[in-house]
Amino acid sequence: MMEEQETLLHEIIAAIKNEDTHTLRQFLDEIHPYDMAQALLQLDEDERILFHKLTDEELADLIEELDYEEQQSLLQKLGPARGIRIIEKMAPDDAVDYLGELEESQRKEIISRLNPAFAADINQLLRYPENTAGGLMTTEFFVLYATDTVERAIQRLRELAPDAESAYYLYVVDEKHQLSGVVSIRELIVAPPETPVEQIMSERVVSVPVDMDQEEVARTMSNYGFLAMPVVKGNQMVGVITVDDAIDVLEEEASEDMMKFGGITGTDAGMQDLSVGPLKSAMGRIPWLVLLLGVGVMAGNIIAYFEDTLDAVVVLAVFIPMIADMAGNTGTQSLAVVVRGLTMGQFKGKDVWRLIRREAVVGILIGLVNGVLISVVAAIWQKSVMLGFVIGLSLSVTLFFATLAGTIVPLIMAKMKIDPAVASGPFITTINDLVGLTIYFTVATLFMQYLI
Amino acid sequence: MMEEQETLLHEIIAAIKNEDTHTLRQFLDEIHPYDMAQALLQLDEDERILFHKLTDEELADLIEELDYEEQQSLLQKLGPARGIRIIEKMAPDDAVDYLGELEESQRKEIISRLNPAFAADINQLLRYPENTAGGLMTTEFFVLYATDTVERAIQRLRELAPDAESAYYLYVVDEKHQLSGVVSIRELIVAPPETPVEQIMSERVVSVPVDMDQEEVARTMSNYGFLAMPVVKGNQMVGVITVDDAIDVLEEEASEDMMKFGGITGTDAGMQDLSVGPLKSAMGRIPWLVLLLGVGVMAGNIIAYFEDTLDAVVVLAVFIPMIADMAGNTGTQSLAVVVRGLTMGQFKGKDVWRLIRREAVVGILIGLVNGVLISVVAAIWQKSVMLGFVIGLSLSVTLFFATLAGTIVPLIMAKMKIDPAVASGPFITTINDLVGLTIYFTVATLFMQYLI
Incomplete structure (x- = not known):
């Protein structure tokens, strides 16, 4: 925020704390409702009394700038009769956004008390689903x-x-x-x-x-x-x-993608909103985690399947997290590219093939660089050129596959009209872990005679 | 895209392919330059000839809608003299965006040929860094x-x-x-x-x-x-x-956050842009991957350190990927929340503590649910109640820690004026893997006498 606005905010807050109605009135004529809303949010509940002295119009402008929870708390303080008068002064689309959040009985009760013309507008707007053009538009136009x-x-x-x-x-x-x-x-x-x-x-x-x-x-x-x-x-x-x-809408969409990408579901606007409590927040995360717990057990099964190999060459366990992490990370990188591109409406027609071709080349480059590096490190560390070769080869193949999986899985999901952001980080990570571990232990088992 | 726009696009493309100048001219008077740009992008290079018949003003409007690569290719086709006339017709801020991408010598050459008043505007705008208000503004105002x-x-x-x-x-x-x-x-x-x-x-x-x-x-x-x-x-x-x-800017910012979150650096606008080739794209991903390769080796060291424990109870290896993945996933979830919130300018003052408190409670809830689940699964699968207990306890503690790390690390980065999105998915994932494995093997070693 600019210093000037910061100073202004402090002046408004001071005026409110000192119950200096005159100064507050002067500000109200001049400043944007957004600034007034910011001042309100920085005050404790009991310091907000002066806001009651605003006119209905001023309160309507102010309330339009607030989140639902704050709107609710302020309107409750002002009492039902005044609340109705204020809602009538709001822009119809903002009033609908507020009323849409209420329980149906409460909403109907409020609408029945609005003046008939405004109530008709509201009822018409409420018929359109929230996430459509109808839910977004205002009917107050010229x-x-x-x-x-x-x-x-x-x-x-x-x-x-x-x-x-x-x-x-x-x-x-x-x-x-x-x-x-x-x-x-x-x-x-x-x-x-x-x-x-x-x-x-x-x-x-x-x-x-x-x-x-x-x-x-x-x-x-x-x-x-x-x-x-x-x-x-x-x-x-x-x-x-x-x-x-x-x-x-674009901001909400970006928040939503970020949450889904991180493996969180449950709110449209995103869990960065602090009005979402810990229980709801945990509930949005647990479904993916439990699913992934299951996949983690499957990964365990892969290792259990190769237990003989592992028993013979225990040092192979040392590279399990490296293989698993790298597979997940590379997949996540491609996924970020594809999810963002799809959100922005890219990758139409022949662009899909251009993308897949590019990511395939990227996968080969990434695989070569990291594979060569780790094979040298592993060979020196564990004093075994053969182990270095096995690990380098496994990582190269894994990274190539992981890059392609991170690209193709969300594209297929989009084609099937499933939200590609649901092919979230954790999902791709875990798929790639499974494949990475399978490749690793298969290569290791193939070359086992040289490793013991 | 709406059907109507789709039909329009096909009509324009048909007119261009048929070299029907008359129809094209009619469209030009009516449609938005964005539609004209979309038509251009769907045509092959040799089908674009008809665009040369547009007026300089029309081409300037059209070019403002294109990406740098497309601008460059179209202007080159039109030749230098015409290029200069078109650039002079562009809005100064759009002209600067194009010129800013060129090599310095080429940029100076073009500016020297622009009319002096326009050149002065351009030179003034070029002095402001690209990512500031000055780099974004137009000087053509009333x-x-x-x-x-x-x-x-x-x-x-x-x-x-x-x-x-x-x-x-x-x-x-x-x-x-x-x-x-x-x-x-x-x-x-x-x-x-x-x-x-x-x-x-x-x-x-x-x-x-x-x-x-x-x-x-x-x-x-x-x-x-x-x-x-x-x-x-x-x-x-x-x-x-x-x-x-x-x-x-907001869209670019969201792309940038998504890329950083996925562990990709290297372009402001994001790698979802297909004009970014595979080499540049790979170069943006390799730095993080190589760093994480190093961390993967450190994780290997942790396992190597506990090799005696592992040697005694090989079945512990079975749960390595599960512990590592879950730690990473949970951290990523919190990270998504914090990075998005910081981008949107939330978490000021006391909100930071509200956030940390909420995430701590979330961490406990997540830890309990997943810990109890896995201990039952592990106990039944491996027929050992004690193993179930060890794994459940390790996972609970790990998930609590991982949730807090995913919250606090980006907050500290933001406080230190380091871009918190750089605390990207892979980074938090790998930190949490290391801690998760350490907790797991420490708990396992403590209870080893009951496991053998």
Whole structure:
């Protein structure tokens, strides 16, 4: 954070602690709700009393910046009657995000007390699944009519005074409320007043269907560099998604990939959120760990199968962790590349083969370098050239295989419409361990006569 | 991608393949440069001839959407003289991104041939490090003067006709070109024409210093939900950063974290980019692998140290991979949580302790569940209750330790200003393997009399 903002934050906090309503009021007129939310979060519960003196509008703006848990705690303090008034002042999409988290009975109770127009908006938005364009959009948007003149359009813009945020692209609809074009404010101001809007608008508008997956929406917006996108149902325009919501989706997606990659399931937003308690957090990790425990026992079985070899040459045990770790690590490297690329929408068509070819060459290079290195080290350390050869050969083959497995397994999963991030680190690690150990002991058994 | 866009893409490609200049021209007037770039990328080199017929402006828009390698290949085809004209039509920040990738001699040669005003802009931007606000901003921005009337301001807006993209916030400067406020277009249109701009502007503008790290800039922009932010040097306004560039930074950051987490170094944008060849790709992975090879040998040393124990109870080797894998996996889970949280700017102040406390409890829960499970499995499988006990106890202690290590190591790194993502999966995995094996063999040796 910039020093200036830091200073500001301290000033706000001081004003609140001193219950200096006058200074707080001055800040409120000037600063962004995000700063106010940051100040709130740094205060203890009992120091937050002054926030009750904010207006309903100010509290609505503030609450939009908070996480669900904080929203819940603040609204509870303010009491149900005031809570209703504040929710009515929130942007419909933010209000829906909050209400969507509540128990159904509580949600219905609140909605029944909202004013009917707002309640209708909310009920409509709640029908769209949370992770689709419909769950992301706001229904509070401003449209121009194709047949209006520029003069009339500017007049309506003035009257309805939409937020700056939603008014940089002006979407144009026809008499059936079908999306028919887009015009920028600048194009509107420079055009002669009597021109019909349809003459200056651009007719090709990129829009997204209301049921499109939110990640695809965000990715589309980011590719085009748009600040907003209209959402359509059939040809009807039903909402607008703004870029700040798209950023949240991309961030959430990156958190989710990171968690899955690390072998954690259970929240969409990721376990880095401290409002997730230890029990829920542990529950998100135990399924993979128990599965992997099973795989660990299978690895044990491989070793048990080769117990005669191991009994004859106990020193082979010394290299078990090295083989297992290296196989896992190399696989994880390829996996990181593939999971990230798939998330970013890469590897289409012939790119898949380019990727596999590249990773195969990488696997050979990695295998050669590490194989030669370890064979020299092992030969010197254990004073056996043959042991060095066995270990070097095993590692080379293992690393080549591990690189390919880390590449191909997530690609196959993606093809089968299974989330490739679920081919998470632990999964690939353990698969590669099993294969690595099998290769190691097979090579060792083949050359055993030279090792004893 | 939406079906509609897919169809559009096929139509464009068909027009290009048929050398149907007329249809192509129609598309060009209507579609977004991103779609044109997608069409280009799906064509083979020799099918791209028709692109040469685009105007310089159209090619500049198109080239801004491409990666460096594709930019380079297209510009080379078009020849140096045309290349210069196209670069001059590009947005200065995009032109700098391209020129910054070139060899210094080639870059200087091109800049010397650009028109002097554009060359001066470019040279100024090239002075800012690539990963700072200065490296991200554009110098092509529009400002209002505080003392202008609203009428005059609107007139200037019409005359200078900035792109819709950069004109949703109008920044206001004073006579010394110091940033003094911000006003939205809407506020401008609704205000009486004779009002001075300074009376309607908001005076508190969030700006970023020119040397701020780009990730902090992007994070700030995302926190506030801004579409653009002014960049200042001292109090002078020197540029504007738009949200689309901030999104690119956040995406790049997520790719970078994913690569580091997977144990890959070497590119900022990540190895999922197929323009990175196998040699460079292998070079980014070998350093970690060689280091970890060394650690693998250390793990071997631990086993060698306990060779007597192992010799006496060979069955202990069976559980080596299980202990090693589980330790690594658990550590990776915590690491994913911490790295992602740190990237998102969480865990400040007392949150660090909340996190450590939570992960400690998680570690105990995970340890208990998995420890009890494996002790039962091991006791039945190997028909030895004592062996089950030894293995269960070792695993419990190891998992508790591994969870804490995965949490604390990256936090310490962050505190020491080392990138915590460098405490990558392989690193934590291997540390935890060493500790896990040590715990395992120590416990086994302690209880050895009951195992033989």
